[in-house]
Amino acid sequence: MINTVSMLQTKDNAYKSIKESILSKLPNGIHLAQTQEEIQAIIDLRKNYYQDNTEEVKAFHNDGLDSDGYVFYSTDSKGNITSTVRLLLDSKKGFPEEKSLPESVHKMRGEGKKFAELGRLLILENKSVLLPLLYKVVLDVAQILDVDAILIVMKKSNYSSHKKIMAVNILSENMGFSWDKEKAELCLVEWDINANQEKFYKLAKRTTDHKFNKEIWNQYSTYHLGVCTSVQHQVYSELASKVKGHILDLGCGTGRIMGFIQENPQSLSYTGIDVSEGMIELATELKERLAYKQANLILSNIENIEGKYDTIVSTLSYYCWHNKEKCLNHIKGVLSENGRFFLVTPNSKFDKERLTRLVIRDCFGHPYLDKFLSYNYDISEKANYPTIEELIEQVKKAGFSVISAHSNFFLGGVSCLELENQL
Numbered sequence: 001m002i003n004t005v006s007m008l009q010t011k012d013n014a015y016k017s018i019k020e021s022i023l024s025k026l027p028n029g030i031h032l033a034q035t036q037e038e039i040q041a042i043i044d045l046r047k048n049y050y051q052d053n054t055e056e057v058k059a060f061h062n063d064g065l066d067s068d069g070y071v072f073y074s075t076d077s078k079g080n081i082t083s084t085v086r087l088l089l090d091s092k093k094g095f096p097e098e099k100s101l102p103e104s105v106h107k108m109r110g111e112g113k114k115f116a117e118l119g120r121l122l123i124l125e126n127k128s129v130l131l132p133l134l135y136k137v138v139l140d141v142a143q144i145l146d147v148d149a150i151l152i153v154m155k156k157s158n159y160s161s162h163k164k165i166m167a168v169n170i171l172s173e174n175m176g177f178s179w180d181k182e183k184a185e186l187c188l189v190e191w192d193i194n195a196n197q198e199k200f201y202k203l204a205k206r207t208t209d210h211k212f213n214k215e216i217w218n219q220y221s222t223y224h225l226g227v228c229t230s231v232q233h234q235v236y237s238e239l240a241s242k243v244k245g246h247i248l249d250l251g252c253g254t255g256r257i258m259g260f261i262q263e264n265p266q267s268l269s270y271t272g273i274d275v276s277e278g279m280i281e282l283a284t285e286l287k288e289r290l291a292y293k294q295a296n297l298i299l300s301n302i303e304n305i306e307g308k309y310d311t312i313v314s315t316l317s318y319y320c321w322h323n324k325e326k327c328l329n330h331i332k333g334v335l336s337e338n339g340r341f342f343l344v345t346p347n348s349k350f351d352k353e354r355l356t357r358l359v360i361r362d363c364f365g366h367p368y369l370d371k372f373l374s375y376n377y378d379i380s381e382k383a384n385y386p387t388i389e390e391l392i393e394q395v396k397k398a399g400f401s402v403i404s405a406h407s408n409f410f411l412g413g414v415s416c417l418e419l420e421n422q423l
Helices: 002-025 035-049 056-059 103-110 127-144 156-162 198-207 215-224 232-240 258-262 279-291 324-334 352-363 370-380 388-397
Strands: 030-032 070-075 082-090 115-123 149-155 166-170 186-192 245-250 267-274 294-297 308-317 337-344 400-409 414-421
Touching: 002 030, 002 056, 002 127, 002 388, 030 056, 030 127, 030 308, 035 070, 035 082, 035 115, 070 127, 082 127, 082 370, 103 232, 127 149, 127 198, 127 215, 149 156, 156 186, 198 232, 198 388, 215 279, 232 258, 232 308, 232 337, 232 352, 245 324, 245 337, 258 267, 258 279, 279 294, 308 324, 324 337, 324 388, 337 400, 352 370, 388 400, 388 414
Parallel strands: 115 149, 245 267, 245 308, 267 294, 308 337
Antiparallel strands: 030 070, 070 082, 082 115, 149 186, 166 186, 337 414, 400 414
């Protein structure tokens, strides 16, 4: 009896260790379904998506094996599931398409090769970002689980695009069934996850290791608007007192600074831009509540903004700009003569533990506190914050002159530069 309990405890500890390793690998915005409610929501999504298909297709996407695998999903800013994928380990139950597997798979099993299946892939939006993101998640998890290769059933017409960037080869040219109304021919592909595949890693790096894609900010938007701490208030208040004329806010988020700028009589107009639909949507709602008629919110990249502005501000977004050099060069072009650019961004002394305690002190009891802390903690873990000296070097290289510089914000963890175009 004691040995049985000990074995169960060992097995439970091993599972917890694997789970912790998997969770540590997940990029921001991708979740592991850990409850029956999450799995059911994903099953319901599949049912709804495939409702116009045949009963055979519906059954294929609801095979009852989700609880036996690792199911991952992403959500939008409102919590709606936008994509999902499943990694299923080989077992005595076999894979859903077990009857159609070629003899080569059974032979490799007999030789001790460990397989897993990538399946139930469904992406409703932003496919160019989410597809490589989910593939990379599955690859990372498969490596944690000591899998040798991943089996993928895919449309034969999609094989060539996978072959260009991934170490895949066809095991079966025709699986003998189809899962869509077009009756597209399906093939079985083996993905060697331990092979050298630089093109795939480069593509995955642009989506996963650019740690901050639009989906992250869409999800964070509600908590960004809902919580305002004393250190944020200090930044907004000080910057708003220095702006004048026509003002451009880069990476405006939910427009928190708008209400502060609105009270400055020297401000003529405010334009906030952000790449996140969720952020801009909430910023627009805030503008309407403030009755700020001179404010304009635009869904845009920095590089696409036109016109001239007397004051440009960027508060706490610089670290997630995709191409800082290109953005800085563009900012020079839209900054008016004698205009000022205020760049505020976390630095290498950013102390997340002290700041977490401060946020708890400021916002204890707030319903969004835990989510706000979770997102901000993840951001600080994944971001690469420059020293103030490195930041000054970067802006000078881009052609700005530094009027003033300090690190007085966020307990010394945020730098503030006041800049102008070099003459």
